[in-house]
Amino acid sequence: MDAARPYVAAFASRFLLMLQYCAAAVAGFATQCWWGAIKVMIYAAFYAAAPGAADASPMSLAQAITYVWMAQALLALTPWGADPDIAQAVRTGSVAYDRLRPVDTYWLWYVRSGAWMVSRAAPRAALMLLAAGLALPLLGLSDWAWGPPTDLTAAAFFAVSLLLAVALSSAMLMLVNLVVAATLTDRGAVTLYNPLVIVLSGNLLPLALYPDWAQTALLMQPFAGMLDIPLRLYVGQLSGAWAWAGLGLQVFWTLVLILVGRAALTRVMTRLDVQGG
Amino acid sequence: MNSLALLGRYYAASMRAQMQYPASAIMLGTGAFLVTIIDMLAVWALFDRFGQVQGWGLGDIAVFYGVISASFAITDFFTRGFDIFGSAFVKTGAFDRVLLRPRSPTLQLIGYEFRLSRFGRLAQALLVLFVGAALVDLQWTPEKAVLLAWTIAGGVALFAGLMVLQASFAFWTTESLEVFNVLTYGGVQAGQFPLSLYAGWFRNLLIFIVPIGCVAYYPVLALLDQPDPLGAPAWWLPTAPAMGFLFLAASFLAWRAGIARYTSTGS
Numbered sequence A: 001m002d003a004a005r006p007y008v009a010a011f012a013s014r015f016l017l018m019l020q021y022c023a024a025a026v027a028g029f030a031t032q033c034w035w036g037a038i039k040v041m042i043y044a045a046f047y048a049a050a051p052g053a054a055d056a057s058p059m060s061l062a063q064a065i066t067y068v069w070m071a072q073a074l075l076a077l078t079p080w081g082a083d084p085d086i087a088q089a090v091r092t093g094s095v096a097y098d099r100l101r102p103v104d105t106y107w108l109w110y111v112r113s114g115a116w117m118v119s120r121a122a123p124r125a126a127l128m129l130l131a132a133g134l135a136l137p138l139l140g141l142s143d144w145a146w147g148p149p150t151d152l153t154a155a156a157f158f159a160v161s162l163l164l165a166v167a168l169s170s171a172m173l174m175l176v177n178l179v180v181a182a183t184l185t186d187r188g189a190v191t192l193y194n195p196l197v198i199v200l201s202g203n204l205l206p207l208a209l210y211p212d213w214a215q216t217a218l219l220m221q222p223f224a225g226m227l228d229i230p231l232r233l234y235v236g237q238l239s240g241a242w243a244w245a246g247l248g249l250q251v252f253w254t255l256v257l258i259l260v261g262r263a264a265l266t267r268v269m270t271r272l273d274v275q276g277g
Numbered sequence B: 001m002n003s004l005a006l007l008g009r010y011y012a013a014s015m016r017a018q019m020q021y022p023a024s025a026i027m028l029g030t031g032a033f034l035v036t037i038i039d040m041l042a043v044w045a046l047f048d049r050f051g052q053v054q055g056w057g058l059g060d061i062a063v064f065y066g067v068i069s070a071s072f073a074i075t076d077f078f079t080r081g082f083d084i085f086g087s088a089f090v091k092t093g094a095f096d097r098v099l100l101r102p103r104s105p106t107l108q109l110i111g112y113e114f115r116l117s118r119f120g121r122l123a124q125a126l127l128v129l130f131v132g133a134a135l136v137d138l139q140w141t142p143e144k145a146v147l148l149a150w151t152i153a154g155g156v157a158l159f160a161g162l163m164v165l166q167a168s169f170a171f172w173t174t175e176s177l178e179v180f181n182v183l184t185y186g187g188v189q190a191g192q193f194p195l196s197l198y199a200g201w202f203r204n205l206l207i208f209i210v211p212i213g214c215v216a217y218y219p220v221l222a223l224l225d226q227p228d229p230l231g232a233p234a235w236w237l238p239t240a241p242a243m244g245f246l247f248l249a250a251s252f253l254a255w256r257a258g259i260a261r262y263t264s265t266g267s
Helices: A002-018 A022-049 A051-056 A061-073 A084-092 A095-100 A105-138 A152-183 A189-200 A212-220 A222-226 A228-235 A241-271 B003-018 B022-050 B058-078 B085-090 B095-100 B105-110 B118-135 B142-173 B178-191 B200-209 B217-223 B242-260
Strands: none
Touching: A002 A105, A022 A051, A022 A061, A022 A105, A022 B022, A022 B178, A051 B022, A061 A105, A061 A228, A084 A095, A084 A105, A084 A152, A095 A105, A105 A152, A105 A241, A152 A189, A152 A222, A152 A228, A152 A241, A189 A222, A189 B022, A212 A222, A212 A228, A212 A241, A222 A228, A222 A241, A228 A241, B003 B105, B022 B058, B022 B118, B058 B118, B058 B142, B058 B178, B058 B217, B085 B095, B085 B142, B095 B105, B142 B178, B142 B217, B142 B242, B178 B200
8 A cells, every 4th residue: 555655645636736726617617518508409400300310320319418418527537638737847857856756757647647637527527417417407408418327237337437537548648748748848749639539539429429330440449438438338328248348448448558658658758858957 | 100010010020939830830730720620520420420400411511610610710810919818918917018008909919929820720611611612502603702701700800809808807807717718619619500400598699699690690691592590581691790890899898998997916
């Protein structure tokens, strides 16, 4: 247990610090409500326009609506761009201190990045649950609301899958951090990577709604495990053997990205010039 | 030096600064292009699965989207100063220096930065617009070209109005209100679909409160030679973009009130 203590402490301190950014959370929440409302209304219009295609769709409208609200709620859990603290540490040279600490740099940055994402996501998810999961049904708008999970099994799978999503996203974020560390800028390459995450994580459109011929490839790629797989488990769109396959894919990609990340860290650190004096 | 020449100097300096890092500027532009073009990917996937929506096809939506997105891209070139006004000018006290200079603060803020990366968004908008127009077989005439220019001008005025309003609020809050992004970026998002797809309350919000519909939905209907399925009279469709200019004028009233009560935060 003692070996884990510095990492637990790093996670907790970052989490508490980020909770201070309340105003940003409120603004983010308003944006997500707006986006969610637009998407829900647009999907409803499409489903209503073509009843035949709606029946054949791998995802019902109710499932899609729940998916939209949850995707908005968990937006900050997706690895969009580098952890700003790590980008700054590299720019200012304080990365040298991180290297001197008697802990593994990879895991230190990994838990910090994870805490950064979770702390930004948690308050927004809670607000969204209140708004879309509680307020909408109370207003008599249950058809437009964030619905409960299909059943207890789905809920259990979702809970495990969400934890795996955090592990996977943190591993991905580490790769982004390392690109920033190597290139010394958090702009540039990262702006090209953003659209990839938006599309492939299911944030733009539930992956199940893309054309049928693309489905297998969309499920296998690593970004699915960061948002799409947990949400599909929640709405019951992946069940039985497919549910286990979803979890398996998340574990597989997490391990792969951690291995790549550790190798990349070693390379980057041997070449790193420490900035500043 | 007259105002336009001064603005030219401001922008030339800003562009030179950005071109010090040409690779970064190009990548930011490409990123802006890609981040916005993927919106159309989702729309395409929905049409691929569902065929049509209320009689609209992919080409129609692309025209709606292209018009509103082009308006926003053009606005974004020259409103950066207003966008970050709270955090960069009020909070830091830098607005004191702006007020001391013998030029209007509005001009100086317009000249604050000219962001080259916005060419990526503009390119995306125009590409989507003209591909959409080709898909619906839109016949371009001089009248239609004028209508398009008028529509985009109205959209630019509306988005500029939102930016000025956002900056005006900063006189009271001393911070940039991120909530306004809902109306700017979110406005583009909302304006890319015909209003008839939305619920009534949301439609009214987009017509009467923040008139996004007036600079996208109505004039684009005229561009596509479609009557309004919601029943607006035909003369209103090409007239609607004027609301954008009204909105801008109202925003400048708020801006003046803000400047009049400005007290420095400096020490």
